[in-house]
Amino acid sequence: MINVILFGPPGSGKGTQAIKLSKSLGLIHLSTGDILRKAIANKTPLGIKAREYMDKGELVPDTDVAQMVVNAVDRNAGAKGFIFDGFPRNVFQARFLDKMLEERNTSIHYLIALEVNHDELIKRLLNRAKIESRTDDNLEVIENRIKIYFDQTFPVIEHYKSQGKFYPVNGVGTVEEVNDRICKILTKEE
Numbered sequence: 455m456i457n458v459i460l461f462g463p464p465g466s467g468k469g470t471q472a473i474k475l476s477k478s479l480g481l482i483h484l485s486t487g488d489i490l491r492k493a494i495a496n497k498t499p500l501g502i503k504a505r506e507y508m509d510k511g512e513l514v515p516d517t518d519v520a521q522m523v524v525n526a527v528d529r530n531a532g533a534k535g536f537i538f539d540g541f542p543r544n545v546f547q548a549r550f551l552d553k554m555l556e557e558r559n560t561s562i563h564y565l566i567a568l569e570v571n572h573d574e575l576i577k578r579l580l581n582r583a584k585i586e587s588r589t590d591d592n593l594e595v596i597e598n599r600i601k602i603y604f605d606q607t608f609p610v611i612e613h614y615k616s617q618g619k620f621y622p623v624n625g626v627g628t629v630e631e632v633n634d635r636i637c638k639i640l641t642k643e644e
């Protein structure tokens with residue numbers, strides 16, 4: 455199995471790269487943001503609850519997200535591996551993920567961290583707001599999401615760095631250029 459965490463601040467291009475990689479490597483793309491947006495669209499109890507957090511740019515409670523991830527992983531038992539996009543988003547979630555994978559006799563192999571400067575992030579997110587109608591893509595909520603990223607999500611890097619699994623990648627460039635940079639890491643012989 456090969457399990458990858460695609461990591462980075464909101465607007466760093468995780469989703470775009472995750473879709474490409476899941477196709478080229480045959481891995482399951484597991485996006486917690488996408489699962490939550492689907493729950494909101496279907497007005498499920500989880501969706502109704504999650505919306506209140508997402509609209510403010512806050513994290514949805516860990517227990518809800520953790521259960522969602524377990525369900526998605528177990529639905530895909532036998533998969534070649536997973537690309538985790540938007541999860542883990544804090545150290546609690548990282549510990550949870552490690553334990554869950556260990557119980558299934560596997561682990562995380564790479565944390566690919568997309569690095570994009572603050573001004574470029576804001577530019578991309580405001581531009582996406584014009585194209586998609588995500589209720590969390592307005593300047594105030596965007597700034598809150600970036601702040602939460604640096605306060606709560608960024609420490610996840612240290613968690614995987616200490617395991618020797620941290621791989622930073624320059625996230626500025628064309629989609630193809632960034633994809634090439636990631637593929638070079640994932641296809642390198644150990």
Ligand code: ADP
Pocket residue numbers: 463464465486487488490507508509511512513514515516519539540541542543547590599
């Ligand atoms: P982005 O990375 O651009 O913020 P996502 O689609 O990954 O977009 O996430 C959108 C929102 O969904 C987050 O701001 C948060 O409210 C919620 N969310 C997604 N993944 C998680 C998670 N692992 N834990 C808690 N909340 C999450």
